[in-house]
Amino acid sequence: MLDTWQELYKTVQNRKETYTEGSYTCYLFEKGLDKILKKCGEECSEVIIAAKNHSNSETVLEISDLLYHLTVLMVNEGISLEEVQAELDKRSEKTGNLKIFHQVDKNS
Numbered sequence: 001m002l003d004t005w006q007e008l009y010k011t012v013q014n015r016k017e018t019y020t021e022g023s024y025t026c027y028l029f030e031k032g033l034d035k036i037l038k039k040c041g042e043e044c045s046e047v048i049i050a051a052k053n054h055s056n057s058e059t060v061l062e063i064s065d066l067l068y069h070l071t072v073l074m075v076n077e078g079i080s081l082e083e084v085q086a087e088l089d090k091r092s093e094k095t096g097n098l099k100i101f102h103q104v105d106k107n108s
């Protein structure tokens, strides 16, 4: 999964640096932050609707759309994948610690 996201991130970065005819990503960068944020909001709502309908195939499509638009947002704002990964790792360390506390608590 991370490999696929890294590939997408690189392609999106490339689109920001080099204008490519017919590229939707270039169109989003041209439009700017407000348009990118609007698309993130729309895609988020579409994830919610698909999930409410218990349509997993539709939800997977919408999650993919959302991840793509979030990637465009990250590149636009200069946020790296590593920053997100570090934040997630920090949380999983915390969860790990909580689990240890839980065990100690149970045993005492």
Ligand SMILES: N=c1c2ncn([C@@H]3O[C@H](COP(=O)(O)OP(=O)(O)OP(=O)(O)O)[C@@H](O)[C@H]3O)c2ncn1[C@@H]1O[C@H](COP(=O)(O)O)[C@@H](O)[C@H]1O
Pocket: 008, 011, 012, 015, 020, 022, 023, 024, 025, 026, 064, 065, 068
């Ligand atoms: N992963 C995606 C991806 N996911 C969704 N989309 C586009 O996001 C748009 C969302 O659809 P909507 O109907 O909501 O929006 P729309 O009506 O087309 O556009 P708006 O007028 O609302 O802006 C569609 O045009 C999709 O093609 C994507 N466009 C590009 N990528 C990837 O980005 C990379 C670069 O692609 P290009 O920029 O097209 O070269 C490639 O790896 C692509 O696979």
